[in-house]
Every structure is written in C-alpha cells, then in structure tokens.
Amino acid sequence: MEGKGKLVGWGTTGVVQLTSTGVVIKTPWKGEDLAQCRKDMLTEARVYQRLGRHPRLVGLLDWGPEHYTLTLEYMPNGSLRDYLKADPNGISAVQRLIWAKETAEGVQLLHSANVIYCNVGPRNFLVGGDLGLRIADFSGSSFDGSRAVEDDIFSLGSTIYTLIIGQDPFRELDSDEVETRYAARTFPDVTDQSCGDIIQGCWAGGISSAQEVVDILAAKLLTAKEKEQSARCVETGSGSS
Structure with missing residues (x-):
C-alpha cells in the first residue's frame, strides 16, 4: 500500500x-479483493455525489476515478463510538439528545435521496471539531428501492439506545444470541428510559421514518434545554441570595 499519510482508520x-x-484520503485495499473494494468505493462516491454537501455529512473534497480514491474532510474527534467510550461520564443528557437527533438527521438525509445506508451504528458517525455528527462510510449502501428502510430504522433505534443508555443492546450476549433475540422480537426493556418510546418504536415498527424520529427528538430536546436553563437560573439565584 502506497503511503499517503498517517493511518487513521x-x-x-x-x-x-x-x-x-489536513485532509484524509480513503484508498481501496489491494490484492485479490481489489475489484470488490473498488466497486464499494464507487458506490460510496455515488452516494456523496448524489447527496452534495450537508451539515450531517462528511465533506467530499475529491473523487479520483483512476485509482478509486476519496479525499474527505478530517473529523478530529473520531467516531461516535470511540468518543462515547473515552468520556462516558462527561457527556450531558442534552448532548446525548443532540447527538440522537443528529444521527436521525443523517439517516433521513440518505432516505430523502433514496439511499438505504445498511450500516447505521455509532462507529459510522464521526464527531467533528464542533462536536456535530457527520455520517460516513457508504460503501455498503443501496440505491432506489433495492433495500427497504426498515433495517435502517431498526438500527437507528439501537444507535439511540447506545447513546442514551451508554452501552450496546444486550451487551452481555454474543452477536449470534443477539440476532436470535431480535428475530424473536425480544428487546431490552426501555420502558422507563429517556427516549424509550423512540427506541421501542424503531425496534417494533411503530416508527416508520427517520424524519419521525427527528421530529420527536426535536420536541424532547427543546424540553430538556428548557429544564436545563431553569436549573441554571435556580442555581444562579441561590448563589446570589
């Protein structure tokens, strides 16, 4: 592999x-899988070109069709998964709601362009320098109805679970057992959890679009910010009396 800079992923x-x-270059693996890797890179380039620039999208700076390379803006804070692991107790409830809304906005952006992501999860949302989330890695995406949106919505629910609860669903089980439980429509109990209604709706089919998730979270976020502001006012008043 020809070195283009520091390996970051x-x-x-x-x-x-x-x-x-200060930019990143994504290059396909060489070897026996080169043809498939190039095909996946072309899929990713097509998604970027279809979507254009958007606050929830890592910026595409250049597509090199000769070598199937993508030049992208650099996300200094890494993936959402890594960020959550690095500082699990330092992230406020409001910030978690903001990120939950931004993940839904990213998925909705794709669906509005008839792109099914097929890979929704904390590892594929990157944290920008402004702490805003950008969705990335579209090599496995599908176009124009070749896949249904339900899988993305289900995975969005699991992503929001990880954000709000602080751990993956069924963390104590191996992946095969998790799949077995999901297939049997058995999910973690989220009855008393923040955003439990959204998570359960995504898992059980009560929510049918990412935009619905965005709208519900916008209302929850507004309420949470009002409560946070009220608490600050009380603290300020107590401190000055």
Whole structure:
C-alpha cells in the first residue's frame, strides 16, 4: 500500500490516511479483493455525489476515478463510538439528545435521496471539531428501492439506545444470541428510559421514518434545554441570595 499519510482508520473496503495538508484520503485495499473494494468505493462516491454537501455529512473534497480514491474532510474527534467510550461520564443528557437527533438527521438525509445506508451504528458517525455528527462510510449502501428502510430504522433505534443508555443492546450476549433475540422480537426493556418510546418504536415498527424520529427528538430536546436553563437560573439565584 502506497503511503499517503498517517493511518487513521481502516475497514473492509480500504484504508484512511491523514495527509500533511489536513485532509484524509480513503484508498481501496489491494490484492485479490481489489475489484470488490473498488466497486464499494464507487458506490460510496455515488452516494456523496448524489447527496452534495450537508451539515450531517462528511465533506467530499475529491473523487479520483483512476485509482478509486476519496479525499474527505478530517473529523478530529473520531467516531461516535470511540468518543462515547473515552468520556462516558462527561457527556450531558442534552448532548446525548443532540447527538440522537443528529444521527436521525443523517439517516433521513440518505432516505430523502433514496439511499438505504445498511450500516447505521455509532462507529459510522464521526464527531467533528464542533462536536456535530457527520455520517460516513457508504460503501455498503443501496440505491432506489433495492433495500427497504426498515433495517435502517431498526438500527437507528439501537444507535439511540447506545447513546442514551451508554452501552450496546444486550451487551452481555454474543452477536449470534443477539440476532436470535431480535428475530424473536425480544428487546431490552426501555420502558422507563429517556427516549424509550423512540427506541421501542424503531425496534417494533411503530416508527416508520427517520424524519419521525427527528421530529420527536426535536420536541424532547427543546424540553430538556428548557429544564436545563431553569436549573441554571435556580442555581444562579441561590448563589446570589
């Protein structure tokens, strides 16, 4: 693999390197899987080109069709999954709601362009320098009705669970057992949890669109910010008396 900079990530499709100019270049793996990796990179480029620029999207700076390379803006805070693990107790409830809303906005952006993500999860949302989330890695996405939205909505519910609860659903079980429980429509109890209605709705089919999740979270976020502001006013008043 030709070095283009500092290695900052990798996956099944290719490697991501940070260059001296402050951008990242994603390059497909070489070897026997090169043809498939190039196909996946082309899919990712098509998604970026279809969506254009958006606050919930990592910015595409260049597509190199000759070598199937993507040049993208750098997200200095890494993935949402890594950020949550690094500071689990330092993230406020309001910030978690903001991120939950932003994950739903990212999924809705894709669905509005007839793109099914097929890979919704905390590892594929990146945290920008402004702490805003950007959705990334579209190599496994599908276009124009080739897949249904339900899988994305289900995974969105699991992502919001991880954000709000602070751990993955059924963390204590192996992946096969988790899949078995999901297939049997058995889910973690979220009755008394913040956003439990959204999570359960995504899992059980009561919520049918990412936009519905965005709208519900917008209302919850407004209420949470009002409560936070009221608490600050009380603290300020108590401190000055």
